[in-house]
Amino acid sequence: MDEFHVIDRFFRPLARGFAGALELRDDAAFISPPPGMQCVITTDMLQEGVHFFGHEKPSLIAKKALRVNLSDLAAKGAMPHCYFLTLGLDETITETWMADFAKGLEEDQAMYGIALAGGDTTRSKGTISISITAIGLVAEGKMLCRSGATPGDHLYVSGTIGDSAIGLALLKQELSLPPLMRNTPIERYYLPQPKIGLIPDLRYANAAMDISDGLFQDTRHLLEASGIGAEIRLESIPVSKAMQMVKTLSPSQFLPLMGGGDDYEILCSAPVSPGEHWTEIGIITPEKGLRLIDAAGSIIPAPSGYQHHLGRVVGP
Numbered sequence: 001m002d003e004f005h006v007i008d009r010f011f012r013p014l015a016r017g018f019a020g021a022l023e024l025r026d027d028a029a030f031i032s033p034p035p036g037m038q039c040v041i042t043t044d045m046l047q048e049g050v051h052f053f054g055h056e057k058p059s060l061i062a063k064k065a066l067r068v069n070l071s072d073l074a075a076k077g078a079m080p081h082c083y084f085l086t087l088g089l090d091e092t093i094t095e096t097w098m099a100d101f102a103k104g105l106e107e108d109q110a111m112y113g114i115a116l117a118g119g120d121t122t123r124s125k126g127t128i129s130i131s132i133t134a135i136g137l138v139a140e141g142k143m144l145c146r147s148g149a150t151p152g153d154h155l156y157v158s159g160t161i162g163d164s165a166i167g168l169a170l171l172k173q174e175l176s177l178p179p180l181m182r183n184t185p186i187e188r189y190y191l192p193q194p195k196i197g198l199i200p201d202l203r204y205a206n207a208a209m210d211i212s213d214g215l216f217q218d219t220r221h222l223l224e225a226s227g228i229g230a231e232i233r234l235e236s237i238p239v240s241k242a243m244q245m246v247k248t249l250s251p252s253q254f255l256p257l258m259g260g261g262d263d264y265e266i267l268c269s270a271p272v273s274p275g276e277h278w279t280e281i282g283i284i285t286p287e288k289g290l291r292l293i294d295a296a297g298s299i300i301p302a303p304s305g306y307q308h309h310l311g312r313v314v315g316p
């Protein structure tokens, strides 16, 4: 498929309504943030065989690529504005594949209020790569950073933790759960739900980040950036029914999966609860480092997290 045909047929319609995209007929796009607003910019690249298998529905791959970026914007308190799409497409890509890929983007553009502003399309050898750069808007000086956590804050997470890692472990047949328990985690693995709706809740937060590498790993990143430490109570971490079942049926996998990553929930540090969609999991302490406390009150090792490869979830 010819690059210009792909742009014309599939991407130009996705740029409609975003004036700065210049209908994808120019060398570059422009962005005009409203007065008092700042652009927040984030990039994530997805590689076939590393971040997705390749046999998924193209619309699902497209949505995942866009949503991992929207998750970063949400964690920074930024509303989605526009995105750039860079594609490396191998010879196997057909018109039908592209049509479904574009349909996935179209659906998510409508869902999250974002438009395509430009990109680049090249040939690649053997595997597909998709890089999206998303741009969000935030009131000037209000982007939430990892570095703002202070003693006196509590740590909060949205949603439940570890489900996507359970989904991946099920797909890789490294874990078995009763049939009725499989669908929800597998769906969470394939399709992240960026927490755009929780942006208003973050107004009192001092620091925030999205959980992509795993709760424990990402908490360490936030603590390091803030130059402080934290105590997390294992029992307080919100879990789904599937995770409760893992704890009973396969206790040795419980902790690694809890820290397994791809959650796309938000971790924040705040002096008060951000609201009903959040669970308090621990406190910020002046002593550096992460201390994970079990039900008996003992400190236990927290797993290091997810290495970005479909092949490996690393244990403690």
Ligand code: ADP
Binding pocket: 007, 011, 023, 024, 025, 026, 027, 028, 084, 085, 086, 087, 116, 117, 118, 119, 120, 121
């Ligand atoms: P250039 O020669 O400057 O790289 P291209 O021919 O690659 O320009 O792109 C032409 C136009 O199509 C530009 O506006 C570019 O942003 C857009 N474009 C190319 N590939 C994509 C893509 N994958 N997604 C969105 N827009 C694209």
Ligand code: MG
Binding pocket: 119, 120, 121
């Ligand atoms: Mg180009």
